[in-house]
Amino acid sequence: MPKSWWVKCPGCADEIEVDAATGMILRHRKPGAPPSGSTDLLSMARDVERRRQEAGTDFGSALQDLERRKQKAESLFDEARRKAQEELDKHGGVPPKEEDGW
Numbered sequence: 707m708p709k710s711w712w713v714k715c716p717g718c719a720d721e722i723e724v725d726a727a728t729g730m731i732l733r734h735r736k737p738g739a740p741p742s743g744s745t746d747l748l749s750m751a752r753d754v755e756r757r758r759q760e761a762g763t764d765f766g767s768a769l770q771d772l773e774r775r776k777q778k779a780e781s782l783f784d785e786a787r788r789k790a791q792e793e794l795d796k797h798g799g800v801p802p803k804e805e806d807g808w
Contacts, residue, residue: 710723710732723733794801 708726710725712721712723714720714737715722715734719737721735721737722731724730725732
């Protein structure tokens with residue numbers, strides 16, 4: 707037994723979906739209109755293409771951000787290495803001891 711039926715409204719000739727168990731009206735639509743939430747194939751294809759372009763743009767932005775972070779980390783590491791080498795050179799090539807405050 708079906709859970710609901712589509713019938714023609716006697717007052718306005720629109721289509722209504724009626725729950726088989728309760729008799730309550732579930733949905734209402736104009737005759738010949740597509741079911742609610744559906745669109746034509748062309749607009750769905752445009753939507754898919756738009757989403758594909760947005761995904762490509764988002765991926766490109768994330769990749770650029772990752773590259774910027776990588777360059778910054780490398781820069782900070784190089785700076786720390788330079789400072790450590792300067793400190794080593796200050797002490798005649800011998801690493802200072804922890805007791806010396808280094």
